[in-house]
Every structure is written in C-alpha cells, then in structure tokens.
Amino acid sequence: MLRTEELTKTFRSEEVETIALSKVNLAVEEGEFVSVMGPSGCGKTTLLNILGLLDSPTQGKYWLNGIEVSRLSELKRTRIRRGNIGFVFQSFNLIEELSVYHNVELPLLYMGVSSGERKRRVNEVLDQVKISHRKKNFPRQLSGGQQQRVAIARAVVSRPKLILADEPTGNLDSVNGEEIMSLLTQLNNDGTTIVMVTHSSADADKAHRIIQLFDGHIITERIKKAMQIG
Amino acid sequence: MRSICIPVKGISEGDIAEVEVRVLKSDLVWKYRLESFKLPNTGKSPSDTIKRIDSLRKLIKEYDQSWELIQILDTIEASEYVHILYRKKTKND
Numbered sequence A: 001m002l003r004t005e006e007l008t009k010t011f012r013s014e015e016v017e018t019i020a021l022s023k024v025n026l027a028v029e030e031g032e033f034v035s036v037m038g039p040s041g042c043g044k045t046t047l048l049n050i051l052g053l054l055d056s057p058t059q060g061k062y063w064l065n066g067i068e069v070s071r072l073s074e075l076k077r078t079r080i081r082r083g084n085i086g087f088v089f090q091s092f093n094l095i096e097e098l099s100v101y102h103n104v105e106l107p108l109l110y111m112g113v114s115s116g117e118r119k120r121r122v123n124e125v126l127d128q129v130k131i132s133h134r135k136k137n138f139p140r141q142l143s144g145g146q147q148q149r150v151a152i153a154r155a156v157v158s159r160p161k162l163i164l165a166d167e168p169t170g171n172l173d174s175v176n177g178e179e180i181m182s183l184l185t186q187l188n189n190d191g192t193t194i195v196m197v198t199h200s201s202a203d204a205d206k207a208h209r210i211i212q213l214f215d216g217h218i219i220t221e222r223i224k225k226a227m228q229i230g
Numbered sequence B: 001m002r003s004i005c006i007p008v009k010g011i012s013e014g015d016i017a018e019v020e021v022r023v024l025k026s027d028l029v030w031k032y033r034l035e036s037f038k039l040p041n042t043g044k045s046p047s048d049t050i051k052r053i054d055s056l057r058k059l060i061k062e063y064d065q066s067w068e069l070i071q072i073l074d075t076i077e078a079s080e081y082v083h084i085l086y087r088k089k090t091k092n093d
C-alpha cells in the first residue's frame, strides 16, 4: 500500500532547524492496521501529514500504491488524496457552519459525485456510524464522541483505501474512545488500511503492529497479531 | 473499562516502579514496570541525536526479553532521562 525510504523532514525558521523526521523507513501492507506511538514532538503528526500528502518530505522517497509521490506538485497531491485517503483528527475538524449531513457530503461534492449517489452514500455512512438521527444538527450541538463519529463518516464516505487517524480518541472519554476504536477496527476488518497515531497503549493494541517513534526516528516495532488474509 | 490510572508519587529519575494488577478470583495478572534510563547527552546537534537514538535502541534491544516495551513516555525537554513502560510477557505473548 505504502512505503517510505529514508524519509526526512526538517522545519527551518530564521534561527533554528528542527529535524522532525529522520530517515524513516516504513512499509504498510494493504489491509494492515498500524499504530504509531511516541512522546510529544517526536514527529508523529509530521509523519502522518506526509503519508497523507498534506505535506512533502525534505528528503527521501514515498511510494503510495506504487507511485513515487514525494516530489509531486500540490495540485497532483490533492488529486491523489481525494477519494484515496481519509483523515480523522484529534480535534474532529468539522466545519461549524455545515450540518452533519453536509459535512459528510463535502468530500463527494469535491469528487463530483452525482446528487442521487451522494444522498445514498451519505445516508449509508451516517447509518454505519449510528448518527443518522443527528444529520440536521450542527457540530456544536453534538458531544465529542458524536462529532468524532461524524468525522469518521466524512473520512470514509469517499471509500478510501487508506485512513490516517491522528490521536482519534485523544479528546474523548474512555467510553466514547472505545466506540471510535471499534468503528476503526470494523473498517479495518472490512479491508481499509489504517495508520493511527495514539498515546493510548490500549488503543494501540488494536493494531497489527505498533511502531515507536522517538526524536524523529523509528526506535522499535512490535507485531501484535498476524493480519487476516482474505 | 479499559484502564486504571495509578499516580506514581515519589519516584525520581533513575528509579524503577513496578505495578502488579491482579483480577481477583481469576488467574489474570499483569505486571508493569516503569523505568527511566539515562541517555548519553542532551545536545541538539544531529550527531548528539544519533548518539542518543543509538543508545536508546541498544538499551531496548538488550533489555530483559521477558518484558515487552509498551510505550516510550513523554519526557521533560532536555532531560537526560527517558521513561519507558514495560509489561511482563505472558504465555500468550
């Protein structure tokens, strides 16, 4: 599904240079669920942003579905992202001015999906995450757990093969966190590849493999369970 | 319920804390160990970082194999110590 070679990212301001990622070699197979852990500031979000084509590396290579994408223009990256990659963030990142329904519909509008098909798919995913009864509400009218369910619906409505989740349970209590984790696990069981950043070792345990980052380097990898093939 | 949060007081850098969780009326036992390790230096230069990473990788690799690394914890910036949470492996691991 994806592979990086010596992926390096440095941020430069006037005085300081921060090495956020250093020579990261990572391969994720289709259908895999991988957790990324590590102390604050170790480069987890930077890694996810590069994997999600929201940012590009300073050095190194990145293959997504066999295509080397590290040097593509912003426009080409956006095109690849749409419909292929779904994002879930710690702070939900829903659009406050749009209803639940319209938040989830948005990715399909960008993709130019017909209105009938949009309606069908939005309702389907809202059912899937059990939030249909709230589709006319606005994000601020929902609890954190409900907002994250909407965010997951928005991430999956375009049926991406890859979901990138950055601390998806970070702002949730344990009951809501568990519900989000079971949604993600279900998506993975249905074949979606997931890379998830987390601070929770209980959440990380749901993955096939756990990667530990420290100071921008991969320190260790632990295999939790074999991936079910087919 | 998926976790128990235990405040660990009075532990200084370099100390080791061990916690045993036992489910009463069953055989379930988990042992956790929080240990801090001193890293060679706290410098910011790339070669300092590489030295630190190498020694961290080495100490993890050479650590008692009956324990598995669960998490490298947040450290205070520029601290010489890194805190690591381990769990004793069970028959199933």
Ligand SMILES: Nc1ncnc2c1ncn2[C@@H]1O[C@H](COP(=O)(O)OP(=O)(O)O)[C@@H](O)[C@H]1O
Binding pocket: A011, A012, A018, A019, A020, A038, A039, A040, A041, A042, A043, A044, A045, A046, A047
């Ligand atoms: N846009 C940016 N500009 C400058 N430095 C950044 C930027 N984004 C991240 N960093 C730095 O890169 C390092 C890694 O950050 P990040 O990937 O956000 O860490 P994590 O998600 O693991 O907490 C940190 O030192 C952070 O300060």
Ligand SMILES: [Mg+2]
Binding pocket: A044, A045, A046
């Ligand atoms: Mg982050």
